[in-house]
Amino acid sequence: MFSLDEQNTFFRYCIMLTGDVDAASDLLQSCLEKYVKLDNSGIKDIKAYLRRMIRNQFIDNRRKDDSRQLYEFDEEYTVVPIDMKSLDEIIVNREQTELILRMLNPHEREILFLWAVEGFTVKELARDLGIPQGTLLSKLHRLKLKIKNQLGVRRIKGAK
Numbered sequence: 136m137f138s139l140d141e142q143n144t145f146f147r148y149c150i151m152l153t154g155d156v157d158a159a160s161d162l163l164q165s166c167l168e169k170y171v172k173l174d175n176s177g178i179k180d181i182k183a184y185l186r187r188m189i190r191n192q193f194i195d196n197r198r199k200d201d202s203r204q205l206y207e208f209d210e211e212y213t214v215v216p217i218d219m220k221s222l223d224e225i226i227v228n229r230e231q232t233e234l235i236l237r238m239l240n241p242h243e244r245e246i247l248f249l250w251a252v253e254g255f256t257v258k259e260l261a262r263d264l265g266i267p268q269g270t271l272l273s274k275l276h277r278l279k280l281k282i283k284n285q286l287g288v289r290r291i292k293g294a295k
Contacts, residue, residue, distance in 0.1 A: 151248040
């Protein structure tokens with residue numbers, strides 16, 4: 136049905152949404168079960184369909200729980216690429232990434248993840264999320280400004 140790479144991509148997507156490995160496993164499992172039971176012969180883009188299914192299930196679960204979780208890194212699943220950077224640069228980048236993810240709501244994290252990490256184009260992302268390209272470009276612009284402004288404020292506060 137799905138290759139191991141595709142399953143891992145869906146799992147990372149679930150982790151990004153939930154912020155918890157166990158909740159991500161449950162989310163992916165329930166959505167895969169639903170997908171298998173469906174008549175999926177008329178589905179054109181299976182991956183986009185499953186991502187939409189995962190997103191909708193996450194929103195439904197969130198409404199039921201009404202508990203808001205902050206994203207926290209799980210050491211086991213955090214990958215830090217090591218090349219010629221010094222350890223200080225790696226630690227600063229990780230801290231900045233944690234700050235960025237904590238300041239975003241799940242919808243903003245989803246957009247950032249699919250665009251920056253998974254490499255979706257604006258056209259693909261707009262189609263998958265069901266929003267116009269112009270709206271998505273505006274959201275990306277506001278998201279970049281929010282990150283830039285928040286990181287600038289934190290740097291100033293940390294310098295004092």
